[in-house]
Amino acid sequence: MIGARSIAEPTIKDTVIHRMDPRAKILILISTVFVAVALDNQKTMFLLFLIVLSGFVLARMPAIKIKTLVLLLVLLIWGTIYSQALFYSQLPRTVIFTIINPDFPILGWLTGGGLFVYEEGLHHGAIQGLRSASILSLGLLMCWTTDSRDMLNGLVGLRVPYSVAFMVITAVRFLPIIITEVTTVITVQRLRGFNPKKFGSGIIKTLLNILTPTLANCVRRTGTLAVSVQSRAFRANPDRTSLKKLEFSNLDKIVVAVCVSAAIGVVIIKLVYNMYTSGIYYTSGLRPVYAIAGGYL
Amino acid sequence: MIQIKDLWYTYPGRSEPTLKGINLRVEKGEFVLLTGPTGCGKSTLLKTLNGIIPHESGGTFSGSVKVKGLETTDSNQMEISKEVGLVFQNPDDQIFSTTVEDEVAFGPENLCFEQKEIDKKVEEALQIVGMSSHRLASTNSLSGGQKQRICIASMLAMTPEVLAMDEPVSQMDPMGTHDVLNTVRELNRKLKTTILLVEHRLHELAPFVDRIVIMDDGKIVFDQPASKAFDHIEVFYRLGLRIPEPVELCHSLGIKASPLSVSGALAVLNSENFKENTRISQLLSNPEGNPYAKNSSRKDSIENDSIENNTSENNSSIISIQDLWSGYEKNKMVLKGINLEIYKGERVAVMGTNGSGKSTLLLHLAAILKPDKGSVKVFGEDTRSKNPYSFAGKVGFVFQNPDLMLFCDSAEEETRFGPVQLKYSNIEERVRDSLEAMSILHLKHDLPQALSRGQRLRTAVASVLSINPELILLDEPTTGQDRVNIEQMMDFFKNNNSTLVFCTHDIEVAMSYATRILVMNEGQIIADGKGKEVIKDTESLRKASLTQPPVVEIANQLGVNAFSVKELVKTLTSRSVERIKC
Numbered sequence: 001m002i003g004a005r006s007i008a009e010p011t012i013k014d015t016v017i018h019r020m021d022p023r024a025k026i027l028i029l030i031s032t033v034f035v036a037v038a039l040d041n042q043k044t045m046f047l048l049f050l051i052v053l054s055g056f057v058l059a060r061m062p063a064i065k066i067k068t069l070v071l072l073l074v075l076l077i078w079g080t081i082y083s084q085a086l087f088y089s090q091l092p093r094t095v096i097f098t099i100i101n102p103d104f105p106i107l108g109w110l111t112g113g114g115l116f117v118y119e120e121g122l123h124h125g126a127i128q129g130l131r132s133a134s135i136l137s138l139g140l141l142m143c144w145t146t147d148s149r150d151m152l153n154g155l156v157g158l159r160v161p162y163s164v165a166f167m168v169i170t171a172v173r174f175l176p177i178i179i180t181e182v183t184t185v186i187t188v189q190r191l192r193g194f195n196p197k198k199f200g201s202g203i204i205k206t207l208l209n210i211l212t213p214t215l216a217n218c219v220r221r222t223g224t225l226a227v228s229v230q231s232r233a234f235r236a237n238p239d240r241t242s243l244k245k246l247e248f249s250n251l252d253k254i255v256v257a258v259c260v261s262a263a264i265g266v267v268i269i270k271l272v273y274n275m276y277t278s279g280i281y282y283t284s285g286l287r288p289v290y291a292i293a294g295g296y297l
Numbered sequence: 298m299i300q301i302k303d304l305w306y307t308y309p310g311r312s313e314p315t316l317k318g319i320n321l322r323v324e325k326g327e328f329v330l331l332t333g334p335t336g337c338g339k340s341t342l343l344k345t346l347n348g349i350i351p352h353e354s355g356g357t358f359s360g361s362v363k364v365k366g367l368e369t370t371d372s373n374q375m376e377i378s379k380e381v382g383l384v385f386q387n388p389d390d391q392i393f394s395t396t397v398e399d400e401v402a403f404g405p406e407n408l409c410f411e412q413k414e415i416d417k418k419v420e421e422a423l424q425i426v427g428m429s430s431h432r433l434a435s436t437n438s439l440s441g442g443q444k445q446r447i448c449i450a451s452m453l454a455m456t457p458e459v460l461a462m463d464e465p466v467s468q469m470d471p472m473g474t475h476d477v478l479n480t481v482r483e484l485n486r487k488l489k490t491t492i493l494l495v496e497h498r499l500h501e502l503a504p505f506v507d508r509i510v511i512m513d514d515g516k517i518v519f520d521q522p523a524s525k526a527f528d529h530i531e532v533f534y535r536l537g538l539r540i541p542e543p544v545e546l547c548h549s550l551g552i553k554a555s556p557l558s559v560s561g562a563l564a565v566l567n568s569e570n571f572k573e574n575t576r577i578s579q580l581l582s583n584p585e586g587n588p589y590a591k592n593s594s595r596k597d598s599i600e601n602d603s604i605e606n607n608t609s610e611n612n613s614s615i616i617s618i619q620d621l622w623s624g625y626e627k628n629k630m631v632l633k634g635i636n637l638e639i640y641k642g643e644r645v646a647v648m649g650t651n652g653s654g655k656s657t658l659l660l661h662l663a664a665i666l667k668p669d670k671g672s673v674k675v676f677g678e679d680t681r682s683k684n685p686y687s688f689a690g691k692v693g694f695v696f697q698n699p700d701l702m703l704f705c706d707s708a709e710e711e712t713r714f715g716p717v718q719l720k721y722s723n724i725e726e727r728v729r730d731s732l733e734a735m736s737i738l739h740l741k742h743d744l745p746q747a748l749s750r751g752q753r754l755r756t757a758v759a760s761v762l763s764i765n766p767e768l769i770l771l772d773e774p775t776t777g778q779d780r781v782n783i784e785q786m787m788d789f790f791k792n793n794n795s796t797l798v799f800c801t802h803d804i805e806v807a808m809s810y811a812t813r814i815l816v817m818n819e820g821q822i823i824a825d826g827k828g829k830e831v832i833k834d835t836e837s838l839r840k841a842s843l844t845q846p847p848v849v850e851i852a853n854q855l856g857v858n859a860f861s862v863k864e865l866v867k868t869l870t871s872r873s874v875e876r877i878k879c
Binding site: 009010147148170173174176177181184185187188189190191193194195209210212213214216217220223224225226227228230231233234236239240241242244245 | 349410704714718
């Protein structure tokens with residue numbers, strides 16, 4: 001019960017990652033998303049992924065969170081590579097393994113001409129998997145190293161309307177509590193003889209049994225919370241002050257500058273390169289740029 | 298400050314109004330206790346004060362509610378919120394920040410105070426509720442009582458003119474309750490803050506308030522100054538409300554006085570003792586003339602039984618704990634070296650200060666938590682190698698929040714769930730008996746989630762009772778319950794000789810129903826014994842933020858050995874009779 005909750009809650013420590021301004025973390029995440037979407041090169045993508053993972057080392061994340069991250073990444077990367085390898089539709093494509101032969105009775109017909117593993121699909125899946133994994137890892141790192149109120153202040157600092165930021169953060173804030181409640185509900189039912197692991201109709205029954213009290217509690221809590229925050233003058237004034245003042249440290253400024261510049265640089269280079277490859281625009285003066293984009297990005 | 302005129306309110310989807318023609322006037326600086334049986338409409342009335350009803354709730358609303366001259370129906374809810382601070386029953390539903398400091402600062406931040414002022418207000422509010430040392434703590438690491446203090450602090454930080462509180466101390470330990478109420482009283486006196494407080498623990502709160510208002514079935518049926526309220530004691534008995542022990546003592550001695558404190562009772566007893574000798578003797582020989590005797594027959598039988606039970610011994614151990622260490626974080630242990638044996642048929646009350654590890658201990662007894670060090674054996678099986686499912690049917694757990702236990706479409710189905718899953722026989726009989734035992738047979742077709750909190754708790758208990766587990770674990774079963782509900786539930790366990798372990802802050806309930814009391818402090822058991830032994834250990838009680846029941850204090854002051862009102866009355870009367878003979 002506690003394990004499930006501690007996975008979802010931030011771990012507050014005094015590390016270089018934890019000390020970073022939440023606005024810096026949000027800007028780094030946004031920059032990384034642009035870079036990850038723009039990149040197509042496997043090696044560079046893997047490098048980006050490793051850089052993101054190094055953040056977990058710097059943040060000294062507890063074992064339970066590292067285990068969770070590994071599990072999520074393995075499922076995500078393996079799932080993406082496997083599905084892309086099987087269903088890759090671009091040409092050319094090279095078959096490296098046959099799962100169902102086109103002549104195989106019924107199944108060959110059902111799969112529309114057999115099922116194969118394509119080499120190009122594996123490469124494409126690896127890029128897609130690493131792209132998603134990098135973004136997911138950085139998102140988790142941000143959530144696990146930032147207190148929700150700091151995150152709220154960060155969003156407000158980046159000009160997100162306070163009400164919107166409050167809603168987002170409150171939803172995230174209650175996630176661990178809902179997880180705890182779900183585990184409590186399951187425990188209660190197990191103590192009353194119900195085995196939630198049953199397959200078939202048992203799973204549907206389990207889900208309904210879990211959803212009913214959890215949702216009812218959520219609805220009740222939402223009502224009370226809304227009234228509670230309103231009775232504490234929430235949105236009573238157009239502006240509000242804050243006990244904690246956010247401050248960009250020099251390190252924050254450097255890291256954000258590097259990340260934002262890198263993101264802008266990568267996006268521009270890729271744009272120029274794509275204009276060249278699609279025949280829209282070419283100039284010989286940009287050859288080194290084309291070479292970098294083709295070779296590394 | 299508050300003026301309510303002919304207020305009627307019906308919740309959406311209901312045909313019966315919850316509030317039926319309420320008229321109430323509260324002056325500035327008054328401290329009013331609003332009490333009454335579970336589901337009588339107290340919380341609903343509170344919600345009309347800052348416009349939640351009808352602005353947020355919908356429903357049918359008629360009549361007038363004015364706060365500082367502002368009609369709540371015509372005013373913006375934001376405006377009223379600045380004047381009226383509301384503290385709700387369940388702290389988990391109100392706290393949204395991850396740190397204590399942020400939670401308390403939220404209100405002042407919204408009111409645009411300067412950073413320095415916010416800091417000062419946070420510090421002051423936390424000091425008032427005794428939580429200064431937890432300023433930077435995570436709100437998730439706090440116990441229920443500590444969270445309640447934070448909720449109160451977050452309102453105090455805004456210094457509202459009206460503070461409306463719905464059972465704000467229901468999960469607090471007695472000393473914490475006393476401290477917080479003292480502080481609230483001080484605020485009320487110094488800043489003239491108007492306080493309207495809803496609470497079942499009338500017997501503990503009466504000494505702090507100016508006025509007692511009682512509601513029943515949506516109406517105000519009683520409204521008197523606290524000093525005179527207990528002159529009409531029959532109203533309290535009729536509505537099943539708990540009466541302060543000093544008042545109960547005087548009334549049962551036939552003394553026409555209603556002292557709310559121990560010192561008040563002693564003063565009355567000292568002045569009346571000799572004068573009333575003859576009268577006391579008469580009352581005992583003719584119990585019909587004593588209103589207390591007529592109304593407290595059940596409690597008397599409880600006390601008698603309790604004495605018998607306290608002397609019973611049973612050697613079959615069902616729980617064996619050796620050097621148990623457990624915590625939610627590696628470097629922060631909640632339980633520190635617990636050693637405990639619990640025997641079949643025992644009713645064990647686990648008491649102690651907020652955050653002392655009571656609930657954590659209970660979770661270990663149900664194998665929901667695994668020890669970090671040491672061993673827990675339930676029915677001879679080590680919980681380390683078992684999961685809660687292994688004890689299904691043997692262990693029944695009723696959580697502090699009964700809502701998480703209710704997932705069926707009716708109270709009847711809820712009660713049937715366990716026996717059906719465990720493939721028991723006589724299912725219908727079990728269902729009927731359990732519902733009957735919790736007095737909710739008439740609600741068997743109702744949706745559990747739509748019942749009142751007290752009824753939901755009893756449904757949750759019934760759902761466990763239908764399994765007839767060998768060990769029943771209850772986490773704070775008396776929270777938010779009126780006297781009748783508490784007695785009904787605990788009587789059932791007692792009459793069935795259930796093995797019961799329950800956490801409670803209610804020393805009177807523990808004394809009446811437990812065969813053994815464990816007192817915990819900072820993760821350790823500091824006292825363990827029969828109620829009468831533990832209650833004498835004032836040092837352990839003090840460490841665990843517990844207080845002796847008033848009647849025990851009075852007995853001590855009088856140099857008498859008595860642990861209940863009945864025992865004290867008996868002793869005092871026999872003394873008087875002896876004096877008369879002399």
